[in-house]
Amino acid sequence: MITQPYSGALVAFATMHGKERLARQPFLDILGADVVAPPDLDTDQFGTFSGEIARTLSPRAAARTKARLGMQLSGTPYGLSSEGSFNSGLGFLVEHQEVLTFIDETRGLDLVVGSITPSPLPPGRSITSMDEALPYATAVGYPEQGLLIRGGAAGEEVRKNLDTYDVLSDALGELLRLSGGGPVTIAPDYRAHRCPSRAEVIATLAQTMARRLTMTCPLCHAPGFGQVTIERGLRCADCGQPTHVIAADISGCGLCPHTVRIPRPAQHASPRWCDFCNP
Structure with missing residues (x-):
């Protein structure tokens, strides 16, 4: 509903x-x-x-x-x-x-x-110069995708909000000095706005x-009825044993215990996902 x-x-x-x-x-x-x-x-x-x-x-x-x-x-x-x-x-x-x-x-x-x-x-990587930072920055889509740099004597110093290449270069130079020449770590800034x-x-x-x-619950009519988990165990097409392939989605209410099982379209799983046929 x-x-x-x-x-x-x-x-x-x-x-x-x-x-x-x-x-x-x-x-x-x-x-x-x-x-x-x-x-x-x-x-x-x-x-x-x-x-x-x-x-x-x-x-x-x-x-x-x-x-x-x-x-x-x-x-x-x-x-x-x-x-x-x-x-x-x-x-x-x-x-x-x-x-x-x-x-x-x-x-x-x-x-x-x-x-x-x-x-x-990509994951972060160690660098020792701006020449090493530039290919990484290009690969991640900087400056639209933000970057952060971590360094210092014990890796405790972090620099972020590096909006331009000049700011990036200055921050990198500072942390390389604090790190005694490096290396330092350059990595993506995962904050949503960066x-x-x-x-x-x-x-x-x-x-x-x-x-x-x-969407409301068919039983108690509370809003928010939707998928809450999945059910694995789609049976193998060859031997009929349950596999780890998803067999159904389970929709449920956030207020009462009512759930509905919604089978996935596939009737059987390929034997390649079967621990019995393909151990």
Whole structure:
């Protein structure tokens, strides 16, 4: 059932990096809701990508904590927040995980949508000169894609907001001196306002969340009915044993226990994904 429960609502997106602009249009077009950034909000207190402040909460816990703080500062019962993480432990592949949380305090809703995608950005690398920095900067799409540099005697110094090549060169020179000639680490700046690929993911999740909020639970009629998990176990086409391939999506309510199983189109899994046929 499609409804518009948030028409005219004020939704606080807990951000200091412009994420509210990524959610504003889908929430306005789909829900008729206005998305704003809370005033005087410091989300860095919960941890930073650059490492100056440790991130001690899980991504979902951090998103919820930020959303509630944003709601408090904005004086609204509706909040949004996103949290991203980037895993570069896979060689040259960087995995980007992003979660977007929506909280409706009036109804007791706490909804999450998320994605896991390969990042188009390479992991950080060690450099000792501007000549080494330039190919990396070109590869990531600098200056539209931001960069940060980490160095110093113990790698404790970080320089970001490097908006021009001159600023990048000055920061690099400073950290190379502090590091005794290097090397220092150059890496992507993953903050949403300096990372177009991450901003695109957040915008897509905001659209997904807005659409989900138009769907009501068939049982209790609360908004936000949508996918909550997946069911693996699609059976092998040869031996009939369950595999790790996804068999169905599970949609559920954020308020009551009602769920609906939605089978995937495929009837059987290829034997190549079967632990019995292809151990």
